[in-house]
Amino acid sequence: MASPSHAQGRPDVAGNWLVRVAGPQPFTLVLSVDEHGGVLTPRAMSRYQTIFPSSAARTDSGLVVAAAAWEREHALDVAVRGDSLRGSWSTAGQAPAPASGVRLPRETLAPLTGTAVFDSVVGVLERHFYDPGYNGADWARLVAEARPRVAAARSDGEAYAVISGLLRAIGTSHLYFTAVPRISRPPSTSTQTPTAPAASTPSVSWQVLSPSLGYLRIASFEPSGESLPPEVARMDSAFAEMAELPAIVIDLRGNEGGSVDLAYRLGQHLQREPVAAGYFVIRHGYDARGMRAAAALDTVMVPALPTDGSVTGAMLGQAVYAAGGAAMLYIGGGLARPYTGRIAVLTDENTGSAAEAVAAMLQEARGAVVVGARTAGAMLSSADVMVAPGWRLRYPAMDYRTGAGRRLEGDGVAPDVPAPPADRAALLRAAAQALRVPPP
Known part of the structure; x- marks a missing residue:
């Protein structure tokens, strides 16, 4: 049965989205939007966890997501039509940058619900993490507590939060779990003819x-x-x-x-x-x-x-x-x-x-x-x-x-x-x- 918001004609905003933000320093973000009981919860599942969505709210045409990144506050304001979105990424004191995206097909990301991916992450770390003492963390206890929470997760975003929390508990650098979906046609932020990429700045x-x-x-x-x-x-x-x-x-x-x-x-x-x-x-x-x-x-x-x-x-x-x-x-x-x-x-x-x-x-x-x-x-x-x-x-x-x-x-x-x-x-x-x- 459709949720009340859908019945009122509002678009379905839940799911995993690949969002492309243009501008002087363009970037791509994988954003998960969960909806439970009418409450939207956004989570960034890429960019090495440098973007931290704090809240999401429906609009008549789509949604607005508030996020912190690079020591500043930002907002993603987009209209959703079917499996695509388009709008802007704004930062206080700066001109908004165009943003567009697509809802990710299920085959582009293995589901995090269940425990298959969780067990794969744990297995890699137990074989290859450099420190057998896990930087002083009680690894066995952390895994035992996280596994049932992942098994009970209702969405990729919810499971992602549990897995990311497990990794943060170790308290070490160079430890990230990120989404890297492969899609044939990534979203474009412009309808203009693409231009040649600018030459990279020398190191x-x-x-x-x-x-x-x-x-x-x-x-x-x-x-x-x-x-x-x-x-x-x-x-x-x-x-x-x-x-x-x-x-x-x-x-x-x-x-x-x-x-x-x-x-x-x-x-x-x-x-x-x-x-x-x-x-x-x-x-x-x-x-x-x-x-x-x-x-x-x-x-x-x-x-x-x-x-x-x-x-x-x-x-x-x-x-x-x-x-x-x-x-x-x-x-x-x-x-x-x-x-x-x-x-x-x-x-x-x-x-x-x-x-x-x-x-x-x-x-x-x-x-x-x-x-x-x-x-x-x-x-x-x-x-x-x-x-x-x-x-x-x-x-x-x-x-x-x-x-x-x-x-x-x-x-x-x-x-x-x-x-x-x-x-x-x-x-x-x-x-x-x-x-x-x-x-x-």
Whole structure:
């Protein structure tokens, strides 16, 4: 029997929706809208849980969803016609961005109701989650409490909330469960003829600020595969131009990490000989040694990975496994004329993962001065796996310690010189003072 709202001619808004938001920074959101007893409950099932819907309300033509994202409040206001929606995504103080979407066909996402997907998520973590102690969480109890709640869930959104809550209870970074549906024709936010995509912003950029100071910006360590060589070439050009400067500033603010590949090249430019960049431990390494924490590992006995750059980011996990589940990564060496001047590193609370490891390595092994704010404290090496059609689990597969044995996960890299991280000019002045060169 139709609900009262349907009887009044209002559209059916419940279900799983793929929503595309246009604008300067477009994104795609998988949104679940549950309806029980006339109450709408929205949940974001993608975007690595960075969008948090708080409420949903019907309108005569569709619905309005309130959400928090990127430290701001937003609203999705759309009209629903059958299995499509169209409207706007608005943010206070900004012009609304066009939004459109489609109701996802059932075959694009395996149902979360029941326990099949839940059991798959639990199974992956019990085999591969790096820490047998689950970061201090009572894993067996958490699973036992969550399983009947998933079994009783009336919708994907309701089950998703339980699974996501289970993962959050572990209290670790790099642990996300997200929807990645495959549909042949994604929603479009425009009726105009599509234009060619804009060229992507390079990850590496640089500037000679003065005869005494250079500036190297690394926005991401993500480049790998075919996208890596151009960024390596840009890094090589940067150091060729700044080779004779007495000091340089390396800006890692907002750099959320990525692979070791570009970081390896950076190390070659800054270290004449390979230095210990840190060691990784996987679940196999814990189990084989009967350890409950990586701190119990005797680093003198940790085998070294090859220093010739043959261990790429894609191969790192396999190389650590082959080394017995724990291995030390060395970075540097291989270039005739590495840069020998003084270094400062700019960081903020969004400097994460591999970028934190680079900041720590330069601080420990190169005497770099870290300027800005404490980093994110999210340094674990992760892996992705499809646990069911349309559902991806990212999980931390390796723990990490710096060459000096520091654990960055949950703590981050503390700055040597605290400074407002958003004020580039102030940061550069503070860095120049720490490097004993005139400010730019």
